[in-house]
Amino acid sequence: xxxxxxxxxxxxxxxxLLALFGCAVLLLDFVFSGLRRAALLTFTLLxxxxxxxxxxxxxxxxxxxxxxxxxxxxxLTIDRFALFFNWLxxxxxxxxxxxxxxxxxxxxxxPSEYYALMLFAQCGMFFLAAGTDxxxxxxxxxxxxxxxxxxxxxxxxxxxxxxAAMKYLLLGAFSSGIxxxxxxxxxxxxxxxxxxxxxxxxxxxGAHDPVLFLALATTAAGALFxxxxxxxxxxxxxxxxxAPTTVTAYLAVASKAAAFAxxxxxxxxxxxxxxxxxxxxxxxxxxxxxxxxxxAAISQNNIKRLLAYSSIAHAGYIxxxxxxxxxxxxxGVSVYxxxxxxxxxxxxxxxxxxxxxxxIADLGGLAKRKPWLAMxxxxxxxxxxxxxxxxxxxxxxxxxxxxxxxxxxxxxxxxTLYIAVALYYYFRIVRFMFASDAENPAPETSFGxxxxxxxxxxxxxxxxxxxxxxxxxxxxxxxxTP
Amino acid sequence: MTDHLLSIVLCTPLVGLLVLLVxxxxxxxxxxxxxxxxxxxGFLVSLPxxxxxxxxxxxxxxxxxxxxxxxxxVHYAIGIDGISxxxxxxxxxxxxxxxxxxxxxxxxxxxxxxxxxxLLQVGIIGVFVSLxxxxxxxxxxxxxxxxxxxxxxxxxxxxxxxxxxxxxxxLVGSVLMLLGLLALYYLHLQQFGYYSFEISELMKxxxxxxxxxxxxxxxxxxxxxxxxxxxxxxxxxDAHVEAPTGGSVVLASVMLKMGTYGFxxxxxxxxxxxxxxxxxxxxIAVLSxxxxxxxxxxxxxxxxxKKLVAYSSxxxxxxxxxGIFALNANGLVGSVIQQVSHGITTGLLFLLVGMVYERRHTxxxxxxxxxxxxMPKFAVAFAIAMxxxxxxxxxxxFVGEFTILQGAFQANRTWAVWAVFGVVLAAAYLLWxxxxxxLGKITHDENRLLRDLSWREGAVLLPxxxxxxxxxxxxxxxxxxxxxPVAEIVARTHK
Numbered sequence: 011x012x013x014x015x016x017x018x019x020x021x022x023x024x025x026x027l028l029a030l031f032g033c034a035v036l037l038l039d040f041v042f043s044g045l046r047r048a049a050l051l052t053f054t055l056l057x058x059x060x061x062x063x064x065x066x067x068x069x070x071x072x073x074x075x076x077x078x079x080x081x082x083x084x085x086l087t088i089d090r091f092a093l094f095f096n097w098l099x100x101x102x103x104x105x106x107x108x109x110x111x112x113x114x115x116x117x118x119x120x121p122s123e124y125y126a127l128m129l130f131a132q133c134g135m136f137f138l139a140a141g142t143d144x145x146x147x148x149x150x151x152x153x154x155x156x157x158x159x160x161x162x163x164x165x166x167x168x169x170x171x172x173x174a175a176m177k178y179l180l181l182g183a184f185s186s187g188i189x190x191x192x193x194x195x196x197x198x199x200x201x202x203x204x205x206x207x208x209x210x211x212x213x214x215x216g217a218h219d220p221v222l223f224l225a226l227a228t229t230a231a232g233a234l235f236x237x238x239x240x241x242x243x244x245x246x247x248x249x250x251x252x253a254p255t256t257v258t259a260y261l262a263v264a265s266k267a268a269a270f271a272x273x274x275x276x277x278x279x280x281x282x283x284x285x286x287x288x289x290x291x292x293x294x295x296x297x298x299x300x301x302x303x304x305x306a307a308i309s310q311n312n313i314k315r316l317l318a319y320s321s322i323a324h325a326g327y328i329x330x331x332x333x334x335x336x337x338x339x340x341x342g343v344s345v346y347x348x349x350x351x352x353x354x355x356x357x358x359x360x361x362x363x364x365x366x367x368x369x370i371a372d373l374g375g376l377a378k379r380k381p382w383l384a385m386x387x388x389x390x391x392x393x394x395x396x397x398x399x400x401x402x403x404x405x406x407x408x409x410x411x412x413x414x415x416x417x418x419x420x421x422x423x424x425x426t427l428y429i430a431v432a433l434y435y436y437f438r439i440v441r442f443m444f445a446s447d448a449e450n451p452a453p454e455t456s457f458g459x460x461x462x463x464x465x466x467x468x469x470x471x472x473x474x475x476x477x478x479x480x481x482x483x484x485x486x487x488x489x490x491t492p
Numbered sequence: 493m494t495d496h497l498l499s500i501v502l503c504t505p506l507v508g509l510l511v512l513l514v515x516x517x518x519x520x521x522x523x524x525x526x527x528x529x530x531x532x533x534g535f536l537v538s539l540p541x542x543x544x545x546x547x548x549x550x551x552x553x554x555x556x557x558x559x560x561x562x563x564x565x566v567h568y569a570i571g572i573d574g575i576s577x578x579x580x581x582x583x584x585x586x587x588x589x590x591x592x593x594x595x596x597x598x599x600x601x602x603x604x605x606x607x608x609x610x611l612l613q614v615g616i617i618g619v620f621v622s623l624x625x626x627x628x629x630x631x632x633x634x635x636x637x638x639x640x641x642x643x644x645x646x647x648x649x650x651x652x653x654x655x656x657x658x659x660x661x662x663l664v665g666s667v668l669m670l671l672g673l674l675a676l677y678y679l680h681l682q683q684f685g686y687y688s689f690e691i692s693e694l695m696k697x698x699x700x701x702x703x704x705x706x707x708x709x710x711x712x713x714x715x716x717x718x719x720x721x722x723x724x725x726x727x728x729x730d731a732h733v734e735a736p737t738g739g740s741v742v743l744a745s746v747m748l749k750m751g752t753y754g755f756x757x758x759x760x761x762x763x764x765x766x767x768x769x770x771x772x773x774x775x776i777a778v779l780s781x782x783x784x785x786x787x788x789x790x791x792x793x794x795x796x797x798k799k800l801v802a803y804s805s806x807x808x809x810x811x812x813x814x815g816i817f818a819l820n821a822n823g824l825v826g827s828v829i830q831q832v833s834h835g836i837t838t839g840l841l842f843l844l845v846g847m848v849y850e851r852r853h854t855x856x857x858x859x860x861x862x863x864x865x866x867m868p869k870f871a872v873a874f875a876i877a878m879x880x881x882x883x884x885x886x887x888x889x890f891v892g893e894f895t896i897l898q899g900a901f902q903a904n905r906t907w908a909v910w911a912v913f914g915v916v917l918a919a920a921y922l923l924w925x926x927x928x929x930x931l932g933k934i935t936h937d938e939n940r941l942l943r944d945l946s947w948r949e950g951a952v953l954l955p956x957x958x959x960x961x962x963x964x965x966x967x968x969x970x971x972x973x974x975x976x977p978v979a980e981i982v983a984r985t986h987k
Contacts, residue, residue: 392637398630411674427665430660435660437640441652445645478561485563 020071021081021088023064024096025136031057032129037228039122045406053113054125058104061132065096084204086210094344094487095139095271098351102264103132103223104356105462110256112360112456113474114358115167116252122476123162125180128260131157135268142279144193147272151189151236158265162253174252181235181245189232195225196280217286226288229276234278236269238318240298247306250318255368258314259358262321270328270347277332278340285335293333297424299326311369313361314434317354319435320394324350327409329427334412337488342408344484349401349473353393356466360387363453370439374448383453386467391436396429401473428452495825497540498554498570498621499636501580505587506533507628515824517603519949527606534613538584541834545577549975550980552623560977565677565687569623575756575828579620579877581747582835585955586635586745586860587613590738590850593843593952594714597737597850600645605646608638612742619750625673625758626689629666632714636662639739647734654727661717661727664857669714669754676762679703692760695984696919705767711759718751720782721776721812725806732802740798744842745806745835746889752812756824756981760816768819776817781808781910788917792924800925801841804881806950807914808834814911815896817880819985823899826977828968829963832893833880836960838888840877840953847949851942862934867944871930872954878926880960882919888963 019026033457035053068088079088095221107128114124132152159182163175197203199221200211215222231242238246250258277288303323310316322419331343360383366372377384393402406429413422442448455463473480505645508530515523516591545553551819552571560568576979591609598605615638636659652758660795661822676694681687683697697705717724724855732740760767787807794800815827847870848863849855883894893915900910944951964972 096656161977397633397637398636408673410671411678415670415678422671423668426671427664430664430668433663434656434660441644441656444641445652476561478563481561481563 017079018081018086018139019424020068021079021086022142024061025058026375027064028129028136030346031060034132035122035126036130038452041083045456046125047115048483049113050122050125050297050482051107054107054129055104056160057108057129058100058132062100063101065093066322068091071242074237074478080142082143084206086137087142088140090487091271091274092140094483095267096136097348098263098267098348099132099135099139100349102267102355103128104467105230105359106256106260106461108266108458108460109359109362109456111253111458112454113256116120116365119165119473122185123227125315126219127157127161129160131260132264133459135264135271139269139271139275142205142275144196144205145294147275148186148193149188151269151272153357154265154268155186155236158182158257158268162249162261164254164257164302167254170252171254172252174249178245178249181190182400184312185232185235185242188228188235192225192228192230192232194238194325195221198252205275205279208332209282212280213283217284222284224450225286226281226284227291229281230273230288233269233273233276234295237273237328238322239329240302240322241294243299243302243322247318248313250321251314251368255314255358255362258318259355259362262358263354266321266325267351270343272345273332275339279358287331289335292329293421293458295416296326296329296333297421299323299329299427299434300425301326304428306319307435308431311371311380313364313368313439315359315368316370316439320432320435323428324354324394327406327425329420330409330418331412332419334409334416336416338415339407339412341481341484342405344487345481346405348480349393349405349470350485351401352466352469352473353390353400356463356470357390357394357464359389359459362459363455370442371446371448372450373439374442374446374450376443376450376453378447380453383455383463386463387443388440389470390468393474395433395436397433397475399471399476402472404477445480476482496556497537497544498572501534501538501541501901502570502614502617502621503616504537505530505610507609508533509607509614510713512603512607513519514658515603516889517601520602521604523602527591527610527987528588528595530590530610531613534789535584535588537905538581541572541577542581543672545574545905545973547882547969547976549575550976553850553975555623560624566626566689567624568627569690570621571623572621572975573977574975575753575977576620577973578828579746579753579831580617582832583613583616583620583746583958584748586742586835586839587957589839589843589952591950593741593846594736594738595844595948601824603907604641608641609738609742609760609788612642613878614636615749616742616950620753622855624689625676625691625694628757629670629673629896630662631665632666632669632750635667635750639743639747640709640756642742643731643735643737644760646736647739649734650730651734654730658727658788661720661724665714665717665724668710671800672710672714673758675703675707688779691757691762697762699763699765700763701769704763705772706767708759708763708769708772711754711763715751715754715759716779718747718754719809720751720806721813722769722779722786722806722810725783725787729799729802729911730805732805732842733796733799737812737849740802740842740846741928743837744969745839747834748805748809749831752816752827755813755816756828759979760819761984767817768985769876770785773800773817777814777904777907780810780814780817781907781914783807784814784911784914788914788921791921792917794921795857797841797857797860798845799855799858800921801838801845803835804841805838807918808881810836810895811896811911811914813861814907818896818899818903818907820899820902820974821978821982822895822902825971825974826895826899828974829967830886830896832970833888833892833960833963836956837877837881840873840956840960843956844874844877844951852938857928860929860939861936862932862940864930864940865934866940866942868952869945873945873957874930875926875962876957878922880964885917886964888960888967893965903934908984 127304165171235242321439393400555571615635622628
């Protein structure tokens with residue numbers, strides 16, 4: 011058996027491109043020290059475009075019906091699941107990269123490492139979505155996490171950014187350790203790091219095996235940390251608040267989506283036969299996550315903290331899709347992550363325009379000064395709350411339907427009632443924007459920001475009104491569909 | 493029928509809204525004129541519905557159907573029967589009047605105000621014409637957002653509290669309703685092997701009683717909050733009192749009917765056994781009677797003119813739900829007529845309160861007295877509205893309430909006896925209100941110089957006054973239009 015082939019190369023291509031462009035961005039800034047920032051952004055976008063082209067080729071390969079692409083003896087698999095998530099990461103990276111330019115200018119901080127870190131982080135996410143081997147997955151997770159630790163602390167002159175980075179780093183390292191422990195047990199019971207081998211070993215163990223339970227609990231804890239589910243959510247509000255807003259947006263969507271990819275790969279792959287153990291645990295975690303996220307968000311005054319808690323609550327909803335666990339539920343996870351990415355980046359981009367403070371009150375009177383900006387924020391908030399006809403509704407629709415199909419009626423009622431709670435705190439923002447006459451500094455927008463806002467708003471409304479193509483895409487991305 | 497009349501009715505306010513958005517917000521008079529033109533156009537295009545409606549045909553008319561989200565079985569399916577026809581007409585008329593009556597009373601953010609009304613109009617008409625449960629839900633939620641802003645931005649001193657309370661109450665109800673609809677949708681997949689939200693498809697379902705009961709209660713919350721039925725009514729007085737006049741009019745006259753319409757379009761036909769279940773019928777009848785009596789008693793002690801009218805809505809809507817759950821032809825026909833009549837009379841009462849408020853900037857009943865001397869035309873209009881609301885023969889309220897009581901009497905004599913007390917109390921609080929505000933000596937000097945109705949105000953009131961006389965004197969067309977659809981619903985529940 012040969013250890014390196016053309017197929018391996020083809021599968022790995024997006025990651026190679028991301029890593030190469032990441033290094034090149036670093037070098038470019040080093041070699042041509044006077045380089046304009048816009049040039050770096052262009053170069054980064056070029057890298058993303060190349061990565062997109064590689065993904066496109068892989069998609070074409072899958073469409074031609076030749077089956078899945080596996081590489082390195084099963085350590086990496088490109089299936090529709092991996093591609094769906096990679097497109098999501100690519101979209102999030104491109105949007106965040108575009109809006110970062112003006113933001114970094116405003117914060118007077120160096121751009122080059124920033125873009126390089128973004129590309130490295132996305133490279134890590136690639137492995138999280140495509141990895142089918144414990145080692146690959148772990149390295150992907152660490153590559154992503156390390157890049158994020160630096161990015162969260164990117165405003166090195168600001169105390170809060172430093173504090174956020176330190177907190178995220180310490181807790182993140184701790185959770186990685188727990189995850190590694192879980193992986194080691196999985197390796198111990200199966201003698202292999204390949205997910206397919208582990209699946210066989212787990213299935214042979216029976217559902218109530220204590221070792222399996224330990225492996226499951228530790229693995230899940232590591233992944234749940236990254237998606238900021240209760241009780242591993244403590245880092246999120248501080249990290250979200252302290253990080254540069256662009257990084258917050260990136261962290262909230264891309265990092266969370268990648269961690270969900272990891273969770274799905276593990277739970278629906280090797281640990282599928284242990285569903286009887288993890289399903290009730292996840293149900294409790296999901297309800298606790300929704301409860302804490304929604305209730306804590308009510309009393310927040312800082313808008314980034316509020317969105318942090320709301321993103322915790324969203325993680326709870328997405329977990330419910332896994333709890334339901336049928337086809338609709340898993341499709342719901344994909345749809346939810348897609349719409350969540352769109353609407354959350356959109357909401358954070360509006361926060362980016364705030365040139366004064368970042369409290370809710372600082373949005374006061376926005377409707378008078380910039381009506382279109384207030385309207386966009388309203389759209390994003392309605393979508394976050396899950397009202398039709400916006401994109402956010404479709405995520406909730408699938409989750410509720412899946413819960414009803416699988417007979418989880420109590421969970422369904424709890425989840426629907428939290429919509430009202432969520433609406434209450436989202437509408438606190440709306441109230442300030444529309445009903446307050448406060449005089450706040452004018453919002454600052456750049457061309458890139460307006461572009462990104464336009465794209466996210468169009469998608470939020472577009473997916474809401476005509477979701478058919480997006481639902482089809484999510485449907486084909488289920489694990490196991492060739 | 494292949495023409496798109498109903499879509500045109502639905503889209504006219506939307507087109508009006510889009511044009512409105514490009515008018516610069518400084519140009520207030522153009523905004524006002526355009527909004528009124530758009531609302532009038534919305535009324536005009538709905539008129540052919542009446543002339544071309546065939547009341548002897550059964551089923552839905554003006555049906556249009558197209559795929560929307562094929563993979564989920566969601567359709568753009570619209571159509572009307574006699575019940576929806578009356579409510580659509582009520583919506584277009586009230587929509588026009590609500591826009592018209594805001595001509596001078598709204599001074600700030602004129603563009604946003606009219607935009608919200610036109611958007612509201614799309615949502616309301618959409619609710620009444622949807623033949624697809626999903627489409628219905630989308631319009632149902634769409635209504636909330638403009639109403640939140642109308643109350644929250646142009647309302648009275650406690651407007652923000654009232655607006656969010658209204659939003660949250662309705663939202664909790666409607667998400668539970670969504671769960672119920674999703675359950676029906678899933679059961680349809682199980683029984684027929686494909687997804688569909690269409691009402692005609694969901695009607696084919698054959699469900700055990702226990703399932704029907706669960707789904708009934710899920711839907712019940714959505715509809716009962718909107719009506720509002722007794723323990724869920726507390727948002728209503730706040731919302732009505734704080735809303736601007738136009739908002740109150742649309743809220744009371746049309747939006748409350750969304751709830752009763754939901755019962756008639758979804759609960760009864762889709763869950764016939766649960767709706768006819770002894771226990772459920774008893775509960776709802778008792779809640780309705782409590783609403784009738786409680787609403788009336790609370791109205792009796794109100795010191796605020798507008799709040800009195802608001803609580804009287806709770807009482808009158810109690811008649812509507814009682815009529816529906818009498819589950820016989822009289823009850824249902826009476827309920828629909830009472831809904832239209834309540835739309836007209838409460839609309840009138842809110843308009844009149846608004847006109848007084850614009851002149852005096854108070855609604856405290858104690859601040860008035862003897863207004864009939866200074867405002868004779870106003871006093872006449874108010875008297876007609878009051879008598880219509882109280883159910884005086886030859887006016888619309890009588891026809892509705894009398895038919896409901898007939899239906900209730902057939903269903904259960906005790907209900908009818910209790911409900912009659914509601915009619916008596918209604919006469920009491922309305923006549924007492926009239927006496928305290930209009931009759932007697934002028935007790936406050938500020939009131940001596942009040943202007944009587946202007947021609948514009950008269951134009952706002954006259955169509956509604958004419959309509960209440962029409963229903964009161966010659967209600968036959970209404971009975972004819974309602975006979976078929978009501979018979980179909982009754983037949984389903986008595987299977």
